[in-house]
Amino acid sequence: MKILLVCAAGMSTSLVVEKMKKAVKPEDGEVEIVAVPIEKFEEVVKDYDVVLLGPQIRYKKKEFEKIASSLNIPLDVINPTDYGMVRGDKILSQAINLYKNKKGGSV
Amino acid sequence: MNISQKFMKFCEERLIPIGGAIANQRHLKSIRDGMIYTIPVTIFGGLVLIVANPPISNDVQATNFFLSLMVKWRDWATANKLAIQLPFRMTMGIMALFVAINVAYSLAKSYKMDCLSSSIVSAATFLIIAAPMNKDGLIPGNYIDAKGIFTAMIVGLLTVEITRFLKEKNITIRMPEGVPPAVTSSFDALIPLAVNVMLFYLLSLLVQKYSGMIIPQAIMKVLGPAINVIDSGPFIAFAAILSQLFWFVGIHGAAIVRAGILAPFMDSNIAANAEAMLHGQPLPHILTFPFWAFYIVLGGSGATLGLTLLYLRSRSNQLRTLGRIALLPGIFNINEPIIFGTPMVLNPIMLIPFVFVQAINTLIAFYATKLGFIRAAFVNVPWTTPAPIGAFLSTLDWKAPMLVFILLALDMVLYYPFFKIYEKHLLEQEGSE
Numbered sequence: 217m218k219i220l221l222v223c224a225a226g227m228s229t230s231l232v233v234e235k236m237k238k239a240v241k242p243e244d245g246e247v248e249i250v251a252v253p254i255e256k257f258e259e260v261v262k263d264y265d266v267v268l269l270g271p272q273i274r275y276k277k278k279e280f281e282k283i284a285s286s287l288n289i290p291l292d293v294i295n296p297t298d299y300g301m302v303r304g305d306k307i308l309s310q311a312i313n314l315y316k317n318k319k320g321g322s323v
Numbered sequence: 324m325n326i327s328q329k330f331m332k333f334c335e336e337r338l339i340p341i342g343g344a345i346a347n348q349r350h351l352k353s354i355r356d357g358m359i360y361t362i363p364v365t366i367f368g369g370l371v372l373i374v375a376n377p378p379i380s381n382d383v384q385a386t387n388f389f390l391s392l393m394v395k396w397r398d399w400a401t402a403n404k405l406a407i408q409l410p411f412r413m414t415m416g417i418m419a420l421f422v423a424i425n426v427a428y429s430l431a432k433s434y435k436m437d438c439l440s441s442s443i444v445s446a447a448t449f450l451i452i453a454a455p456m457n458k459d460g461l462i463p464g465n466y467i468d469a470k471g472i473f474t475a476m477i478v479g480l481l482t483v484e485i486t487r488f489l490k491e492k493n494i495t496i497r498m499p500e501g502v503p504p505a506v507t508s509s510f511d512a513l514i515p516l517a518v519n520v521m522l523f524y525l526l527s528l529l530v531q532k533y534s535g536m537i538i539p540q541a542i543m544k545v546l547g548p549a550i551n552v553i554d555s556g557p558f559i560a561f562a563a564i565l566s567q568l569f570w571f572v573g574i575h576g577a578a579i580v581r582a583g584i585l586a587p588f589m590d591s592n593i594a595a596n597a598e599a600m601l602h603g604q605p606l607p608h609i610l611t612f613p614f615w616a617f618y619i620v621l622g623g624s625g626a627t628l629g630l631t632l633l634y635l636r637s638r639s640n641q642l643r644t645l646g647r648i649a650l651l652p653g654i655f656n657i658n659e660p661i662i663f664g665t666p667m668v669l670n671p672i673m674l675i676p677f678v679f680v681q682a683i684n685t686l687i688a689f690y691a692t693k694l695g696f697i698r699a700a701f702v703n704v705p706w707t708t709p710a711p712i713g714a715f716l717s718t719l720d721w722k723a724p725m726l727v728f729i730l731l732a733l734d735m736v737l738y739y740p741f742f743k744i745y746e747k748h749l750l751e752q753e754g755s756e
Contacts, residue, residue, distance in 0.1 A: 224575045254578075271573055271663060273574070274573070279343070296666060296668060297666065300661070301644075302648055302660055
């Protein structure tokens with residue numbers, strides 16, 4: 217599974233990426249997690265299975281959701297408290313659930 | 324519904340759409356994206372200026388080893404001034420040309436038009452109005468530097484829009500049937516180039532005839548008052564407050580207010596300061612990106628580095644843990660952990676300091692610079708540089724990091740009472756669990 221995180225400059229989400237990587241368990245399979253700034257979203261989104269936005273750019277949700285859903289990629293905003301406390305495990309499970317739900321729904 | 328819920332509802336319904344509208348407006352976005360490509364140019368230009376201007380005054384004598392090195396550097400820089408400056412002059416010194424290229428590129432990209440052709444049209448058009456070549460083949464450089472940046476933005480946007488208009492109205496060269504498509508498409512770029520260049524050339528001739536000024540000169544004259552208003556203490560403080568109101572509802576205020584509205588002025592200002600530095604003149608502007616990054620949002624939006632230090636010694640487990648998580652990122656001016664972990668977002672106890680502390684930083688730093696205690700910034704330094712280092716490198720003034728530490732201490736004092744109230748509130752919660 218490939219997870220894309222997006223925030224304004226890709227800086228604060230990169231903190232989250234490190235914590236998420238540490239939270240990956242063997243049963244999750246191979247997980248790739250990358251953080252990018254807003255400007256890169258359109259360019260790279262097609263290569264990912266699930267997208268999470270930093271809560272500070274939720275004003276972009278509508279616009280990005282349109283692009284992501286046309287590619288059938290699920291997208292959501294990270295829970296603000298988990299984001300603030302940099303809880304990698306919680307955010308990882310948010311991504312995994314988002315991915316699983318989507319998969320269940322579309323099959 | 325109580326007042327705070329009403330306020331939240333108002334924010335969700337009004338502020339977020341405004342933020343989205345500013346962040347997504349196509350032309351503003353093209354300017355912003357285009358300016359991002361000039362960052363390496365301004366940072367490199369700044370580095371050259373540092374080499375050319377050693378941070379040591381002319382009357383200092385070589386009394387110890389360190390000073391003798393500095394004096395050697397100073398003497399070498401003075402003796403080779405022009406040669407050292409050339410890499411600056413050919414990068415940041417012609418920055419407006421890059422702006423014309425980049426803005427057109429970004430706007431063309433957003434319309435899915437041919438980006439490279441659009442950049443060429445924009446560059447040619449910009450040069451004909453801003454730097455008409457003389458009979459000896461020399462191109463004057465005095466309006467393709469900082470003074471031409473706004474003109475370059477306008478040209479970048481207008482040339483692409485004109486090209487798009489021509490395409491939509493299907494104004495193009497029609498080839499007889501049987502001509503290979505590759506040949507036809509090579510003519511496609513001709514009409515936009517010819518129309519744009521000739522149109523602006525004509526306009527330029529008219530402006531010169533009736534005002535005696537070339538277009539960039541006229542534009543700077545018109546924009547002058549606006550640039551001065553924006554580069555003032557009260558306006559920057561207002562922008563800082565507005566930015567924090569967005570953050571208070573949890574959206575990236577700096578991405579909207581700073582990057583969305585102030586950035587073109589900051590970029591033009593720092594380029595003008597760099598030019599002034601090059602020519603040994605007083606620096607004309609105060610509002611630059613380093614000014615924002617290292618004094619106003621000291622440690623991240625809301626000027627929270629001081630608060631982070633308070634958290635480290637907090638009696639509340641949550642705040643102490645958060646302080647440890649947030650300290651390192653905070654030193655590099657990244658503070659989302661503080662904003663969403665405290666949380667500052669929609670936190671009525673923290674509202675006042677979170678929104679107003681950075682406005683106080685703004686006013687102090689602005690007038691300290693204005694009154695000449697601190698030199699203004701003329702080197703663009705990445706905003707993730709720790710503030711004292713960033714403040715020094717961007718100004719080459721030893722007093723700038725001092726100001727950062729004074730502001731940091733002040734921010735701690737200003738946040739302290741609110742921190743204490745919030746800590747008490749959390750301790751009650753933690754105790755009851």
